[in-house]
Amino acid sequence: MRRQTRAKPTVLIVGNPNVGKSVLFHKLTGRYVTVSNYPGTTVEIARGLMRYRGHEFVIIDSPGMYSLSPITDEERVARRILLRDRPDLVLHVIDAKNLARTLPLTAQLMETGAPVVVVLNMMDELERAGLSIQIDALAQQLGAPVLPTVCLSGQGVDTVKELIYERLAAPHADLPARD
């Protein structure tokens, strides 16, 4: 489909507002960033290039969204990116402290058929709140990879890069077919 005509694999970052999407975006892309208005709206999205192991990946940082049924302009734009850009991978960034409140969006994202990876961010704050999450059990429940991170300090970001590479560029990478 559209994938064959596109040179670089595309990764979309989604999640609630203020969960560290932009921090992750900056950590992944370094400084190759362009900020633009999404056509037809006034909400901004940032696109950047991630270079890893000699490959390039387009990373898109979407505006905050709580649900796939949009209420605000930002949510509308975030969903439109999902609809029109058809990303090869969706990183759902979650505030680890708010797992229960955020999983409905994870469910909706997985229902769309897009390949979803859960980035469980702010693990340090979770720990400070006296809680822990069994990463493997969560990944098994969801049937999707779950990566714990502390984006602010950069902890776990390399694992995210590695996973993007493995999924989208490694020689044995077998891109999931989407129809």
Next chain:
Amino acid sequence: MSVSPPPTPTYPPAIEHAVAHISDLLRGDYALSPRTIALLLLQDDPEIWDEVEAQESAGTLERIRTLKTELEKAGETPLAWQIEHQRQLWSQQIAAQVTQATRPARPHTLADWIGWLCMNPWTGFPILVLVLYFGLYQFVGVFGAGTVVGLIEENLFGEYINPFVENLVRSIVPWQAIQELLVGEYGVWTLGMTYAIALILPIVTFFFLVFALLEDTGYLPRLAMLIDRAFKALGLNGRAVIPMVLGFGCDTMATVVTRVLETRRERIITTLLLTLTIPCSAQLGVVLALLSAYPLGLAIWAGVIALVFLVSGWLAAQVLPGRTTPFYMEIPPMRLPSLSNVLLKTLARLQWYFLEVLPLFLIASMLIWVGQLTGLFDLALRALTPLTQLLSLPAQTSVAFLFGFFRRDYGAAGLYDLHEKGLLTGNDMLITAVVLTLFVPCVAQFLITIKERGWKIALAMFVIAMTVAFGVGFLLSQALGALEVQVG
């Protein structure tokens, strides 16, 4: 052991049945799975309905509508609610299975305490005053707008760069009109570029730095909570605090940032309040220059502006149709800011500011050039004169009002000269400061309002700002006269 929930939620049987049925019916090419499309159709999603209507046959659409209507009749609660409820249950089940308490949560760390103090009205407002005084007034105003701008604008640009560029242009370009356009008193270089680079850039840099710091520590969401209740009366919610705080740096930028607000109504009210009442750093500079010698005048100025802020916000909320949207914001813990994060944010905003705002200053200087060449400026001055007379101000102040719209410091300098000559009393200075603050902050802000809100609203706001500015100025001058108040 509890049974593992399936990887995505299962909805009530009737809904699942309809979803399966609709999924089978769909023939079009969609980016989302048939299951998602079916669920969104059941939830009445307008955008998805549009897309499906464009791709499916009339018969299919008819059958989907029938399925949906039957389902709606059978259930007691709306479909969207049933679907959402099931998702919540599924999420809670998973979260409960994978989350464990490691130890009792520590309730009161120092950061928690500071965070609480910022949100409690009794301590929160004094903290806000301290933040505004040190962060905004001392750091951005006195140091950034005063010391650093002085060095860059007067020394670097005034003594070295501008004379060089002027000589260069005057020796290369033979036509006087073009010379004026480029390096005249209000030229593209001498006004537009110099203003944007030597004056506005340092001020907004310092401001963005403070803003990023406040953002990164977690102070801003707490300020939003603190202010939320007061803002409700103005038809806004705590979210509007972000453009409002930014407005103290640059109203033009803040007008762009109203994009973070959820509804058109909130954006319009906020833009109006920014245009009318929030003084940008350049306006604050002028006001402080005018009134620093008159503490009473400064207090009256602040009181009048605050009053206009509340009254105009309240009135706008009454007049504009719609409701205040509920405010719900995640309050992150207070934390020490990360330097790289603060610098990155500042840089990203500066870059954005340059792309969005710099062109407007260049357009502004061209407008002035056209205005002078065609005599439109003289017309505007003559139109303003009766207004200044109404406020019993000397006629020369209209020059300051007009130029102030294009370049704040020119306006201020003109007023200062008048004061030195003894033509302006303390009361006159107070009235002028109030009118200048309430007036549209600058031509760039006006242009961005057109871009963001459209012609009609921008013009309406211009007229409102003009009316309120001179109306309040008039009332104030009458009140000062009647009460026999002399501020200096």
